[in-house]
Amino acid sequence: MTEPENPERVTPSSAVPSRRHVLAATAAGGAAMAVGAAGTAGAVDGRSTPSTGAPTTPTTPIGPEDPRYLSLTQRGCNARFVGKPDYFRVVHSTAEVVDAVQRAVREGRRIAVRSGGHCFEDFVDHPDIKAVIDMSPMREISYDAERRAFCVEPGAQLAEVYRELFIGWGVTIPAGATAEVGIGGHVVGGGYGVMSRRDGVSVDHLYALEVVVVDKDGTARAVIAKRDPDDPHHDLWWAHTGAGGGNFGVVTRYWFRSPGARGEDPTELLPKAPASFLAFRAGWSWKDLDTRDFKTLVRNHGQWCEGNSDPDSPYANLFSVLMVNTTQAAGSGAVLAGVIDAAVPGARRLVDDYIAAVGRGVGAEPAIRRPPLSWLNALTSITDTRSSPFKVKSAYLRKTYTDRQLDVLHEHLRPSDDPAARISGTLWLVAYGGAARKVAPDATAVAQRDSILKAVYMAGWDAETQDGKRETAWVRSLYRGLYADSGGVPVPGAVSDGAFINYPDADLADPEQNTSGVPWYTLYYKDNYPRLQRVKAEYDPRDEFRHRLSVRPAR
Numbered sequence: 001m002t003e004p005e006n007p008e009r010v011t012p013s014s015a016v017p018s019r020r021h022v023l024a025a026t027a028a029g030g031a032a033m034a035v036g037a038a039g040t041a042g043a044v045d046g047r048s049t050p051s052t053g054a055p056t057t058p059t060t061p062i063g064p065e066d067p068r069y070l071s072l073t074q075r076g077c078n079a080r081f082v083g084k085p086d087y088f089r090v091v092h093s094t095a096e097v098v099d100a101v102q103r104a105v106r107e108g109r110r111i112a113v114r115s116g117g118h119c120f121e122d123f124v125d126h127p128d129i130k131a132v133i134d135m136s137p138m139r140e141i142s143y144d145a146e147r148r149a150f151c152v153e154p155g156a157q158l159a160e161v162y163r164e165l166f167i168g169w170g171v172t173i174p175a176g177a178t179a180e181v182g183i184g185g186h187v188v189g190g191g192y193g194v195m196s197r198r199d200g201v202s203v204d205h206l207y208a209l210e211v212v213v214v215d216k217d218g219t220a221r222a223v224i225a226k227r228d229p230d231d232p233h234h235d236l237w238w239a240h241t242g243a244g245g246g247n248f249g250v251v252t253r254y255w256f257r258s259p260g261a262r263g264e265d266p267t268e269l270l271p272k273a274p275a276s277f278l279a280f281r282a283g284w285s286w287k288d289l290d291t292r293d294f295k296t297l298v299r300n301h302g303q304w305c306e307g308n309s310d311p312d313s314p315y316a317n318l319f320s321v322l323m324v325n326t327t328q329a330a331g332s333g334a335v336l337a338g339v340i341d342a343a344v345p346g347a348r349r350l351v352d353d354y355i356a357a358v359g360r361g362v363g364a365e366p367a368i369r370r371p372p373l374s375w376l377n378a379l380t381s382i383t384d385t386r387s388s389p390f391k392v393k394s395a396y397l398r399k400t401y402t403d404r405q406l407d408v409l410h411e412h413l414r415p416s417d418d419p420a421a422r423i424s425g426t427l428w429l430v431a432y433g434g435a436a437r438k439v440a441p442d443a444t445a446v447a448q449r450d451s452i453l454k455a456v457y458m459a460g461w462d463a464e465t466q467d468g469k470r471e472t473a474w475v476r477s478l479y480r481g482l483y484a485d486s487g488g489v490p491v492p493g494a495v496s497d498g499a500f501i502n503y504p505d506a507d508l509a510d511p512e513q514n515t516s517g518v519p520w521y522t523l524y525y526k527d528n529y530p531r532l533q534r535v536k537a538e539y540d541p542r543d544e545f546r547h548r549l550s551v552r553p554a555r
Contacts, residue, residue, distance in 0.1 A: 116182020302400020487516025
């Protein structure tokens with residue numbers, strides 16, 4: 001394996017992949033909607049406290065006649081869906097959120113909430129949604145000395161969170177790699193990214209949150225729920241640690257502090273951020289990959305993850321993605337990209353050994369690049385585009401694909417010789433495990449704790465020249481073929497472990513697409529679903545917050 005004579009410059013966006021290149025971000029989520037709770041008119045965390053922000057003044061509804069309306073309808077990242085609600089309300093405080101929710105309930109309008117706009121399905125942009133609460137102005141990031149935790153409002157984008165935490169205190173949270181993702185929906189769906197193998201998932205560091213909910217009598221209220229098992233709203237906190245966006249209420253603030261963190265020094269209360277990364281990128285062109293080489297490459301990658309996903313692995317600091325694209329362009333067939341903390345002893349040797357292990361037995365040697373990269377630059381410079389529609393599916397893997405599944409992957413991903421038959425499709429295999437495995441599957445709502453990989457299957461199209469039917473059929477065929485032995489979906493078992501709610505896929509609730517007999521909610525939540533249903537029944541008894549994959553209340 002050699003350095004190319006004229007290596008292209010490796011930028012943060014090429015070393016740490018994002019939706020900008022392959023249609024969907026490593027870390028994304030729904031809107032800033034979450035499990036709600038009852039309480040007094042102000043925020044409550046076992047005692048009465050006032051809501052923060054501006055006095056309770058009604059926000060102005062932004063309807064179709066307002067020049068801002070069109071731009072607000074197009075804020076979603078997936079151009080496959082564009083909603084037409086009666087109005088938007090752009091909010092700046094918890095008090096304004098309470099007022100906006102109360103008015104929508106009183107008017108009988110179905111509510112949705114948007115922070116960053118990165119929901120992959122139509123949970124916000126659905127025809128039945130009549131009132132959208134836009135959280136984007138609520139983006140304050142500060143240290144709360146009373147709670148010894150960092151307070152982050154849901155409209156803040158990940159780049160802002162990383163920058164403020166790092167520049168102010170030298171700390172970080174493990175979250176996604178796309179700068180423009182809003183933290184609101186990202187966290188409530190679990191949240192993961194570049195630092196997750198070292199530090200776990202985002203919710204492993206969630207100390208508390210404030211939520212606006214609707215009581216059974218139709219009254220909107222704000223409540224604070226904490227990680228403390230003795231907190232009266234502890235179940236509400238738990239339901240926000242992986243239940244996904246759009247379920248039961250509106251998150252207005254998060255507080256982050258790592259479990260076990262002691263003292264008053266804020267620089268010791270969250271994981272330390274690395275100073276720099278050693279980035280790497282190894283590429284194999286389709287012209288150099290025959291069927292055997294392709295299967296060997298993907299199998300090697302999965303087997304490496306099987307052997308290096310324990311929390312004490314020397315590779316716990318390494319994050320990587322194996323991407324396979326359905327394109328003929330040189331170097332774009334299969335790409336192994338990632339980063340490792342440059343301060344880890346022997347970081348370059350670890351990267352070299354990793355690339356060698358993944359490429360072992362593959363006939364063609366990859367073109368390799370290994371540039372140093374500022375940690376902050378890596379996680380704040382990757383943006384995405386919002387111009388293309390796409391369809392995404394996901395799965396957790398506990399072991400690498402079987403030989404039959406590798407054949408299915410090759411059949412679908414290998415570029416067609418007929419240009420008219422080509423599909424813009426991508427497979428992502430994201431290394432998982434590490435510190436995420438330290439937490440029990442029922443300690444948070446994220447049940448998939450011993451998985452080694454997150455698989456993402458994507459197809460995109462040009463909205464002006466294509467209707468997406470062929471691309472959607474392609475990704476559905478790929479998914480059904482991979483999981484043909486379990487009814488077309490990744491039923492939890494020895495090899496698969498369900499799907500990721502932050503990459504929602506309404507097909508899992510479609511009996512024509514899911515013939516397994518295993519319901520969609522088991523694929524997402526496994527044994528945690530009954531507890532989520534109890535939380536739903538307690539805190540959203542009127543089912544004000546709902547979508548096609550929302551938690552249904554216990555009866």
